[in-house]
Amino acid sequence: MAEQQPPDIKLPDPVEFSKSMAGIAERSQKLVSEFLERQQQEGNGGASALDPMNIGAAFMEMTSKMMADPAKMMQAQMTLWQDYMRLWQSTAQRMMGQEADPVAAPERGDRRFKHSEWDENELFDYVKQSYLLTARWMQSTVKDVEGLDDKTAQKVDFYTRQFVDAMAPSNFLMTNPEVLKETLESGGENLVKGLENLLDDLERGKGRLKIKMTDTEAFELGANIAVTPGKVVYQNDLMQLLQYEPTTKQVNKRPLLIIPPWINKFYILDLRPKNSFIRWAVEQGHTVFVISWVNPDEKLAAKTFEDYMMEGPLDALNAIEKATGEKDANVIGYCLGGTLLACTLSYMAAKKDNRVKSATFFTTMMDFSDSGELGVFIDEVQLAALEEKMNQKGYLEGAEMATTFNMLRANDLIWSFVVNNYLMGKDPFPFDLLYWNSDSTRMPAAMHSFYLRNMYQENRLPEPGGIRLKGVDIHLSKIKVPASLISTREDHIAPWKATYAATQMLGGPVKFILAGSGHIAGVVNPPEAKKYGYWTNAKNPTTPDDWINAASEHGGSWWPEWGKWVGGYSDGKVAARKPGDGKLKVLEDAPGSYAKVKAQD
Known part of the structure; x- marks a missing residue:
């Protein structure tokens, strides 16, 4: 059997790399200064400013209810441990060249793990399945907590899912095989370009991250979009x-x-x-x-x-x-x-x-x-914070509403662009629907x-x-x-x-x-x-x-x-x-x- 060739590793040009990093450092320093100045101008704002979504109270209540039933918590931990043992066994079988059914598989339509390495490489397959097991355990454990009112239970479930989505291995350099491959082949140019994309988005959002979802220069109202006479x-x-x-x-x-x-x-x-x-x-x-x-x-x-x-x-x-x-x-x-x-x-x-x-x-x-x-x-704490913000300007910023809707489909409308724009260092694809959405x-x-x-x-x-x-x-x-x-x-x-x-x-x-x-x-x-x-x-x-x-x-x-x-x-x-x-x-x-x-x- 022929030896597998290691991937080509490209070393960056030291002069160009130095120039890029100097420019990034200058832009970063400016953004940090503007952020600190804005925070000072806005002032403290009280508890609602620290937790405008009123998440802390919901999770504190969930934790107290959970701790009130330690036997149920122990059973959940045991179930997770048993699933991990099955995963270890399955991975060991694969490493020895045997066939093994997956212990956990992505849901249909989950595009985070579409790259072939997530299935074909035993290490990345283990990382993927480990994440899926933990994510499902965390969400099911939270859902099973008894004694929460419907509103609190919904909030805890939603923000647990936001956390779970954020922690996906596809969102990180060292645990995403596609990003690793691109990094090796480009000599890290993707990460430098991704950092520049990140700074561009922070500058466009005036210190707040405004993710670029599509090529905004590719569309013009009345020219190639909204053109019905x-x-x-x-x-x-x-x-x-x-x-x-x-x-x-x-x-x-x-x-x-x-x-x-x-x-x-x-x-x-x-x-x-x-x-x-x-x-x-x-x-x-x-x-x-x-x-x-x-x-x-x-x-x-x-x-x-x-x-x-x-x-x-x-x-x-x-x-x-x-x-x-x-x-x-x-x-x-x-x-x-x-x-x-x-x-x-x-x-x-x-x-x-x-x-x-x-x-x-x-x-x-x-x-x-x-x-x-x-x-x-929608609850009293969040509405009061929102009204305070609107009354200062006379309106609600468009970005506030856009962020809310994007969170409803975070993997598609947030994290996919984090991977594409910041880790892969690519420009977003021109897409009429996403132009409208932005x-x-x-x-x-x-x-x-x-x-x-x-x-x-x-x-x-x-x-x-x-x-x-x-x-x-x-x-x-x-x-x-x-x-x-x-x-x-x-x-x-x-x-x-x-x-x-x-x-x-x-x-x-x-x-x-x-x-x-x-x-x-x-x-x-x-x-x-x-x-x-x-x-x-x-x-x-x-x-x-x-x-x-x-x-x-x-x-x-x-x-x-x-x-x-x-x-x-x-x-x-x-x-x-x-x-x-x-x-x-x-x-x-x-x-x-x-x-x-x-x-x-």
């Missing part, structure tokens, strides 16, 4: 209204209004022509209008949830009538935009305003009693505080009159508008079983469609992709489990299914309408100036 035909302090150019000779008489969430920018529905829901809806003969929310600054600090309703969908409906001559419209609300739509419809019902003829809710929560893992971030938005202080407290913390929306807007009690049961609910089966932001509750709360006929995949991919799923599939059921039983057990599964995208449903409310056909044809003048080209404002501007 359209115009801005109306604007106010909170939004611009976009009207898209028709591509059919005739269009549905009743226009279509889309209300996106203001936590993100609207162009998630118009990334590229191949996956643009807006383009597709135009091609189906809809006159499409989309709200593009402003990226607010301190001047809009006092804007409330009521203002978002009045200056958002209600102003948009008035503008659409001027643009098209049509008083009625079909309306879509996405995520938080859907929650706003539900409130608006109840307000309109009280005002005898029946302009909305059908309502579609994309991944929308109306009952927040099961808010998924986002509930981890294009964060700010939140006005008054509106965001109202939303978090009344929806997430106190769950007032399902209560008749629990929320009052512009002097009107909100009653979801008074909404008689035909509704279609589109939820996604793997949604980590709006869990589908939580969104299903709306089928029992709305007062009109409801069609519920459950799509495959998650909060974004499940919605942005064009028919051409032929992916994921969806489920339908002619009835809406009381529980989501009963619904899915009797549901029919279909292949491909849900878009055509919804298209047939909304087509029933089109009110016939008229000649195609172009932006500017009606009483509203064209202000500028889509995607408009509001969408182009960056959170850091």
Whole structure:
């Protein structure tokens, strides 16, 4: 058998290496100085500043409950020890050339251990399995602690998983075979480049780590992303209204209004022509209008949830009538935009305003009693700290919200980039979805505080009159508008079983469609992709489990299914309408100036 050749080891050029390290040292010193100066300016801030997530109290309570049952803890330790003995035996068998089944294997879809060395090399296979055993033991032990309230148990479980993910051997130089190979072959150039990438991200975040997820220079709104032809035909302090150019000779008489969430920018529905829901809806003969929310600054600090309703969908409906001559419209609300739509419809019902003829809710929560893992971030201590921070500036920084969402999928949206950017020393790949994900938005202080407290913390929306807007009690049961609910089966932001509750709360006929995949991919799923599939059921039983057990599964995208449903409310056909044809003048080209404002501007 031929001898295995050792990997080529490249030695770095000493002059270039010295220059690189000198530059890194200078930038590092500057960052540390700026950090210390900022800490001094911000001051102590009390206990909430030291633990703004209120994690310490949760883990102290968990520890006290755990120590109260030492026998259970000892049993857990024994189970871990037995698993390690099995792993030692399995590894020894492999080292002697024998076959051995793994004691622990990564879950399906776990891409951290995709490199072949994690399986083929006995040492790295042992490191991998050792980590998986310990991680699963830690998480199961924490989950089994009795006596914790649901909120504390959820928080402990979430942050234990954050710790477990952070400690993965794939995240460290000496225990990642792919990084080791790259280091040897490049003479450590990957680590120097990675350190430069790290400093770049710290500088962009002004001392806080702002991980670069994609090549931000590769995309430009209106040039190669958000390119469906359209115009801005109306604007106010909170939004611009976009009207898209028709591509059919005739269009549905009743226009279509889309209300996106203001936590993100609207162009998630118009990334590229191949996956643009807006383009597709135009091609189906809809006159499409989309709200593009402003990226607010301190001047809009006092804007409330009521203002978002009045200056958002209600102003948009008035503008659409001027643009098209049509008083009625079909309306879509996405995520938080859907929650706003539900409130608006109840307000309109009280005002005898029946302009909305059908309502579609994309991944929308109306009952927040099961808010998924986002509930981890909502308690009195955290809300008070957040409000204090918002009141200082008048808004919540876009990066704060982005970090929260990234933590929900830390391995994909944090640690994969740590490995790629900092350990491998590579630049991130251009990806339209991640560009959008990084294009964060700010939140006005008054509106965001109202939303978090009344929806997430106190769950007032399902209560008749629990929320009052512009002097009107909100009653979801008074909404008689035909509704279609589109939820996604793997949604980590709006869990589908939580969104299903709306089928029992709305007062009109409801069609519920459950799509495959998650909060974004499940919605942005064009028919051409032929992916994921969806489920339908002619009835809406009381529980989501009963619904899915009797549901029919279909292949491909849900878009055509919804298209047939909304087509029933089109009110016939008229000649195609172009932006500017009606009483509203064209202000500028889509995607408009509001969408182009960056959170850091």
